[in-house]
Amino acid sequence: MAVFKTALINEVEKLSKKKKAWVAVILSLAVIVVGQLVILAVRSGFGLRGVGSGEFPLLVLSLVVNTILPLFAALVAIDSFSGESAQNTLRITLTRPVSRFKVFTAKIGAIALFLLGALVLLFVFSVLAGLLFNASSLTWSDFFRLVLSFLVSLLPLVVLALGIVLLTNVARSGITVFFLAILAFLLLKVLGLVFSGYADLLPTAQLDWYNLWLADVFPVAAVVRQFLLMLGYGVMFFVAGFYLFDQKEL
Amino acid sequence: MSKEQVIEKVIELEHLTKVYKNGRGIDDISLDIYRGDVFGFLGPNGAGKTTAMKVMTGLIRPDRGEVRILGHSVAEEYEKAMAKVGCMIETAESYPYLSAFENLRQFARYYPGVDEKRVDEVLELTGMLKYKREKPKRFSLGMKQRLGLAAAVLSRPEVVILDEPLNGLDVEGMIAMRNLIKGLAERETTFFISSHLIHDVELTCNRIGVIYNGRILDVDSTANILKNYASLENYFVSEVEQSGRI
Numbered sequence: 449m450a451v452f453k454t455a456l457i458n459e460v461e462k463l464s465k466k467k468k469a470w471v472a473v474i475l476s477l478a479v480i481v482v483g484q485l486v487i488l489a490v491r492s493g494f495g496l497r498g499v500g501s502g503e504f505p506l507l508v509l510s511l512v513v514n515t516i517l518p519l520f521a522a523l524v525a526i527d528s529f530s531g532e533s534a535q536n537t538l539r540i541t542l543t544r545p546v547s548r549f550k551v552f553t554a555k556i557g558a559i560a561l562f563l564l565g566a567l568v569l570l571f572v573f574s575v576l577a578g579l580l581f582n583a584s585s586l587t588w589s590d591f592f593r594l595v596l597s598f599l600v601s602l603l604p605l606v607v608l609a610l611g612i613v614l615l616t617n618v619a620r621s622g623i624t625v626f627f628l629a630i631l632a633f634l635l636l637k638v639l640g641l642v643f644s645g646y647a648d649l650l651p652t653a654q655l656d657w658y659n660l661w662l663a664d665v666f667p668v669a670a671v672v673r674q675f676l677l678m679l680g681y682g683v684m685f686f687v688a689g690f691y692l693f694d695q696k697e698l
Numbered sequence: 699m700s701k702e703q704v705i706e707k708v709i710e711l712e713h714l715t716k717v718y719k720n721g722r723g724i725d726d727i728s729l730d731i732y733r734g735d736v737f738g739f740l741g742p743n744g745a746g747k748t749t750a751m752k753v754m755t756g757l758i759r760p761d762r763g764e765v766r767i768l769g770h771s772v773a774e775e776y777e778k779a780m781a782k783v784g785c786m787i788e789t790a791e792s793y794p795y796l797s798a799f800e801n802l803r804q805f806a807r808y809y810p811g812v813d814e815k816r817v818d819e820v821l822e823l824t825g826m827l828k829y830k831r832e833k834p835k836r837f838s839l840g841m842k843q844r845l846g847l848a849a850a851v852l853s854r855p856e857v858v859i860l861d862e863p864l865n866g867l868d869v870e871g872m873i874a875m876r877n878l879i880k881g882l883a884e885r886e887t888t889f890f891i892s893s894h895l896i897h898d899v900e901l902t903c904n905r906i907g908v909i910y911n912g913r914i915l916d917v918d919s920t921a922n923i924l925k926n927y928a929s930l931e932n933y934f935v936s937e938v939e940q941s942g943r944i
Contacts, residue, residue: 451777454807461804465795536791540849543755543787544808545780698757 451546455554458541459528463558468527472520472562476570479516483508484577504578505594506662508570513601513655517566521609522629524562528555529613529693530622539698552693556606556613556686563605571598597658604654607678608633610685611651617692648674651681705732708857708888709754714763716753717912724750725912727763731890731905733856736883738903738920739892740934746912747892748788751861754890755785767857784855786863790846794835798826798845801834802852809853820848823878825871839866847875851882858882859890864898876902900930908937915941 463469487504532538541551575594579586611632615625633652640647647653657674660667709731717723724746731737741747752758754765756772756779765772770779792801799817806812821827824844834842843866850858863879864872879889879902893899899906900920907917915937920930927933 451808458804458807461800462793462796465793465800467795535794536789537793539757539787540791540805542757543780543783543785544805545777545783546808547776695759697759698752 452550452554455541455546455550456557459554459558460561463524463528463562466527468523469562472516472523472566473569475516475520476512476566477573479512480508480570480573480577483511483574484581488581504581505571505574506597508574509597509601509658510656512570513605513658517563517601517605518608518633518655520566521559521563521605522612522626524559525609525612526616526622526625526629528559529616530620530625533616533620533696533698534622536698542698548694549690552690556610559609559613560602560606563609564602567598567602567605571595593662596661600661601655601658603675603678604651604657607651607654607682607685610682610689614685614689614692617689617696649677651678654678705734707731708733708735708768709890710764710766711750711754712764712766714750714753714760714765716749716758716760718749722746722749723912724753724909727909727912727914729907729914729917731888733888734883734886735905736879736889736903737891738899738906739890739909740894740896740899740906740930741892741909742894742938745909747909748861749912750909751785751787751859751890751892755783755787755859756780757787782853782856783859784850784853784857785859785861786846786850787859787861790843790849790865792834792842792845792849794833797831797833798837798848799830801845802849805849805852812853816852816854820852823851824848825874840868840871843867844871847878851878855887857888857890861892862894863891864893864895872898896929896931896934900924906930906933908934910938910941913941 484504532541542548571594575586575591612625612629615628615632616622619625619628636650636652640650640653654674654677657671660671660674707730709729711727711729714727715723715725717725722744727746727750739747739750749758753760754767754772756776759773767779767783772779792798793804796804798821802817802820803814806814806817818827818830821830824847826841826844826848829837829841834845837845843863847860847863850860864875867875876898879891883889889903891899891903903920905917905919906923908915923930923933927936
């Protein structure tokens with residue numbers, strides 16, 4: 449466990465020192481600022497109410513969970529695997545007394561922590577923006593539902609990141625992986641629209657699963673089903689990704 | 699019982715084979731390296747030196763055969779096998795976005811007894827202390843090589859595996875590196891060094907192995923070789939020519 453902890457600390461340190469990670473943070477904040485400006489413009493220009501303080505963070509979440517957060521997941525995963533492989537820096541980690549399994553798991557842990565950090569940041573700033581600029585007060589019950597929505601959104605994002613990690617271990621070039629990931633993402637979204645009856649089975653459909661947690665009557669069966677589907681995808685992506693990572697010749 | 703038999707085997711290669719799709723690689727390499735050896739692995743480009751070292755450090759899996767370091771199998775007990783090993787394989791790489799100090803601190807975390815003081819110590823030892831806060835993306839090849847060597851000896855390893863450690867170093871750097879290796883060897887550190895710089899191998903190593911076309915041609919002590927040949931270069935050319943005739 450101590451070796452895994454070391455590997456995780458190292459991965460988190462590397463991630464925090466990369467410019468890409470900070471660009472992601474700035475972009476996340478920009479989404480909130482632009483979103484709030486649009487709402488203020490709609491309100492003053494058309495006299496519409498826009499959104500209440502409790503609804504603004506959910507509006508932000510619905511936007512980022514299908515756009516910039518999957519993009520960040522792809523960028524960070526590609527950098528961590530394809531990038532290090534191309535720069536030969538993976539070699540200097542793997543020749544230390546640490547197994548490939550621990551390095552692989554630590555890298556995924558760091559990506560998950562990064563996504564959690566992005567969600568926390570988006571939550572804090574969207575709640576603050578909601579409270580400062582929008583009408584109606586935020587109740588504790590609303591606040592709790594918001595926390596839950598942001599937290600449960602981590603799971604489908606991690607599953608998506610695991611899928612991208614699998615791609616990084618299939619194709620060598622980071623650019624190829626990036627385009628493959630975008631193509632696969634768009635294809636799955638289109639498939640979800642065309643075969644709407646089966647859309648829930650696709651890994652991209654679960655990005656919106658936080659909506660299930662907001663229902664007045666908690667849909668236990670649907671939540672369990674979606675959770676198990678994500679778990680299944682996650683396990684398959686993890687195992688296949690690790691198998692290829694373990695076989696990699698550096 | 700000969701002297702070699704009573705001295706502890708530190709690295710054991712048994713029938714190591716790894717053939718790439720292009721037909722190159724290594725074929726049935728068996729080799730024992732003993733404690734305190736400064737073993738020079740000599741061979742022309744493409745002979746299989748780097749492949750052998752990559753298999754030894756777990757970067758590549760062999761098709762056949764096994765590597766044991768300090769009694770631990772690299773394939774089965776990787777963490778134990780690598781616990782007392784420092785290495786630099788193919789090129790001296792470092793994370794370009796971390797400073798020299800941060801790069802070494804990353805590796806230091808894997809070893810319980812290695813603290814920031816030790817990081818400074820190896821930076822001093824390799825002449826890199828004044829660049830400790832700089833990022834390697836602005837380093838010359840020689841500076842990167844020095845940082846790679848600092849990373850290899852950081853954990854006070856019992857075994858050091860170096861692939862072409864003198865690449866990119868100026869004369870001053872080569873002499874410093876040779877002295878560093880000799881100094882550590884006096885303290886019972888075992889070295890496995892590949893190089894195409896025959897003169898430097900002659901000055902640094904006490905045992906030599908010649909690899910050609912993926913096969914070991916001969917292993918002997920430097921002293922013994924120099925008894926029979928005018929220089930290591932003569933020995934090397936003779937071994938390779940013999941192999942060519944065969």
